[in-house]
Amino acid sequence: MSAHRLVPESLALLTEGYAWLPDLMRAEDDTALTLRVLGKPALAMRGPDAVRYFYDEEHVRRHGALPGPVLSTLFGHGAVHTLDGDAHRQRKSFFLPLLETDAVTSSAGHIADAWDEAVPRWREQPEVALFDAVGAVITRGVCRWAGVPLAEGEEVPLARDLLAMVDGFATAGPRHWRARRARTRQERQFADLVTRVRSGAVDAPTGSVLDRVQGHRDASGAELSPRIAAVELLNVIRPATALSWFVAFAAHALHSWPEHLERLRSGDAEFTTAFVHEVRRFYPFAPFLGGQAVTELTWHGRRVPAGGLVLLDVYGQNHDEGLFKDPYAFRPERFLARPPGRDDLIPQGGADPRTGHRCPGEAMTVGVLDTLVQRLARLRYEVPPQNLTIPLSRIPTRPRSGVIIKVRA
Ligand code: HEM
Numbered sequence: 188m189s190a191h192r193l194v195p196e197s198l199a200l201l202t203e204g205y206a207w208l209p210d211l212m213r214a215e216d217d218t219a220l221t222l223r224v225l226g227k228p229a230l231a232m233r234g235p236d237a238v239r240y241f242y243d244e245e246h247v248r249r250h251g252a253l254p255g256p257v258l259s260t261l262f263g264h265g266a267v268h269t270l271d272g273d274a275h276r277q278r279k280s281f282f283l284p285l286l287e288t289d290a291v292t293s294s295a296g297h298i299a300d301a302w303d304e305a306v307p308r309w310r311e312q313p314e315v316a317l318f319d320a321v322g323a324v325i326t327r328g329v330c331r332w333a334g335v336p337l338a339e340g341e342e343v344p345l346a347r348d349l350l351a352m353v354d355g356f357a358t359a360g361p362r363h364w365r366a367r368r369a370r371t372r373q374e375r376q377f378a379d380l381v382t383r384v385r386s387g388a389v390d391a392p393t394g395s396v397l398d399r400v401q402g403h404r405d406a407s408g409a410e411l412s413p414r415i416a417a418v419e420l421l422n423v424i425r426p427a428t429a430l431s432w433f434v435a436f437a438a439h440a441l442h443s444w445p446e447h448l449e450r451l452r453s454g455d456a457e458f459t460t461a462f463v464h465e466v467r468r469f470y471p472f473a474p475f476l477g478g479q480a481v482t483e484l485t486w487h488g489r490r491v492p493a494g495g496l497v498l499l500d501v502y503g504q505n506h507d508e509g510l511f512k513d514p515y516a517f518r519p520e521r522f523l524a525r526p527p528g529r530d531d532l533i534p535q536g537g538a539d540p541r542t543g544h545r546c547p548g549e550a551m552t553v554g555v556l557d558t559l560v561q562r563l564a565r566l567r568y569e570v571p572p573q574n575l576t577i578p579l580s581r582i583p584t585r586p587r588s589g590v591i592i593k594v595r596a
Pocket of ligand 1: 190267269279282285381422424426427429430432433472473476505534535538543544545546547548549551552
């Protein structure tokens with residue numbers, strides 16, 4: 188076992204996908220590893236202690252850590268994800284109201300209404316591609332909730348762009364260029380919307396996400412430029428639409444383990460939330476998180492110099508035998524006995540979302556999925572033969588077919 192490993196850099200990540208870092212970690216001691224990524228020294232870690240270490244601003248900063256292609260597709264240049272210290276705290280304050288129960292309930296309510304409106308249309312179609320259809324449903328619901336005006340039917344091309352931004356962030360091929368074009372197009376449209384709200388040409392409902400972003404001020408006291416306001420508005424709408432990945436995974440789970448259907452259909456709220464946590468744990472989404480070492484760091488005897496990369500092994504931690512017994516079994520019951528510990532289950536980051544970079548949309552994710560998973564379980568549909576495999580080499584992955592269903596009348 189070598190303490191320092193030379194990896195054929197991003198090539199391994201591109202071919203091995205989600206298995207890349209966990210496999211390397213397994214070959215070491217499962218908690219820490221030094222390696223080189225894109226020519227840079229890197230330190231990878233996992234486990235609840237590692238989460239707390241990684242989220243300490245004295246150890247890891249975000250500025251300059253995210254590659255340009257990821258910013259040009261997924262997050263947007265200048266996004267909250269790239270800020271540290273006071274600038275981060277001030278920008279994050281725009282997102283923190285998302286954590287409140289009111290925001291969770293009302294966003295889930297709007298998205299559930301959009302689902303209920305779509306179901307009669309689904310019944311009339313010979314087949315529905317669930318992943319795409321749910322993307323459009325969520326886009327419609329989340330825009331209504333956020334105060335973003337959307338004409339009838341506009342949710343379809345917008346959802347297509349939002350899903351493309353997520354789908355294309357970790358690849359160099361055509362998916363990536365589609366994602367870039369989608370971001371350029373939507374940043375322009377949303378920046379224009381912010382400008383029109385500021386000029387009084389468009390009304391933003393008081394207190395809505397649109398209203399708050401146009402009025403938000405940075406640490407210097409200046410209002411956000413229309414482009415940055417657009418980037419952060421998209422940082423609410425886009426990840427909400429990305430919940431269609433988890434709805435597709437939930438459908439995959441119900442198809443694979445139909446024994447869970449009855450409890451979900453009965454409206455058992457506790458079990459539904461446990462099921463949602465298990466979907467977020469079991470299925471792959473974010474592979475790892477990265478930052479830059481503020482100073483030379485030593486973790487479990489492994490060292491990385493200042494400026495080196497620090498990686499938190501998200502997928503590996505969510506499948507860590509020590510944290511989740513029998514981690515490759517889909518068992519929602521594990522979260523009935525014991526709700527997830529703050530720094531154990533980390534599909535949306537770890538530590539405190541109020542002070543660090545943890546996802547501020549996590550409560551909303553669980554709230555929306557609670558509602559949609561129950562609706563999905565009650566929907567009467569068939570799953571015709573199709574390729575439902577989930578390739579671990581693709582980031583982000585999903586059932587290959589996009590989950591085709593035939594909804595019964
Ligand atoms: C950050 C995952 C849904 C808004 C993050 C991070 C992850 C993540 C892994 C990075 C944490 C870090 O850098 O430490 C997910 C997943 C989602 C989801 C898997 C469901 C598919 C949402 C939703 C919203 C949202 C619904 C908003 C409505 C954000 C924002 C950040 C973030 C603004 C940046 C926070 C910061 O840098 O301080 N998310 N998220 N996410 N997420 Fe989510």
